[in-house]
Amino acid sequence: MKKQILIKYVVPLLAVGMVQLVSAEEYEYDAAKIPPVSSKQVDFVKDIQPLIEKSCIGCHSGRRPKSKYSMETREKTIAGGSSKVKSIVDKKSDKSPLIHFMADSTKDEELWMPVVDKRDKYPKLTPEQIGLFRAWIDQGAKWPEGLVLQEKE
Ligand code: HEC
Numbered sequence: 001m002k003k004q005i006l007i008k009y010v011v012p013l014l015a016v017g018m019v020q021l022v023s024a025e026e027y028e029y030d031a032a033k034i035p036p037v038s039s040k041q042v043d044f045v046k047d048i049q050p051l052i053e054k055s056c057i058g059c060h061s062g063r064r065p066k067s068k069y070s071m072e073t074r075e076k077t078i079a080g081g082s083s084k085v086k087s088i089v090d091k092k093s094d095k096s097p098l099i100h101f102m103a104d105s106t107k108d109e110e111l112w113m114p115v116v117d118k119r120d121k122y123p124k125l126t127p128e129q130i131g132l133f134r135a136w137i138d139q140g141a142k143w144p145e146g147l148v149l150q151e152k153e
């Protein structure tokens with residue numbers, strides 16, 4: 001099943017104080033490629049944090065996160081980056097770009113996460129791990145108050 005999502009974003013023109021539509025981006029994804037949701041009761045610290053730290057945080061943290069997308073806090077992880085599109089849709093893992101990207105389900109391979117040619121350093125998540133991520137989102141994306149993730153040396 002093919003679906004299309006229209007992603008629009010506006011960038012404020014600071015100089016003139018106007019808002020202008022600069023780009024309308026679209027991505028197509030194949031829902032059949034998204035692994036099933038895990039039936040497990042997910043614990044963020046035990047199940048999800050290690051996956052983010054291993055496969056995502058190296059590019060999505062610090063002073064210059066890729067695509068201006070930081071996964072250091074819950075708020076930022078949900079918010080998304082320069083696309084200005086929320087990467088997590090509340091309790092809907094099947095609609096969340098974060099899941100579409102880690103499942104390599106988008107037509108555009110540049111959106112596959114972790115970036116394809118960096119997977120020796122940042123391993124792709126297994127279907128079971130993506131299922132856990134889905135369950136985490138569907139269960140409310142719980143994240144301990146005040147916990148900030150950082151790149152591990
Ligand atoms: C090697 C660096 C690298 C790693 C590791 C990585 N990403 Fe990315 N990420 C990028 C780059 C580069 C982009 C911009 C892609 C584009 O727009 O073409 C991006 C964009 C994104 C976006 C879109 C942000 C926005 O709103 O613009 C999301 C969501 C995302 N990554 C999630 C993840 C997740 C989840 C992981 C871990 C499973 C991950 N990334 C691992 C480099 C990385």
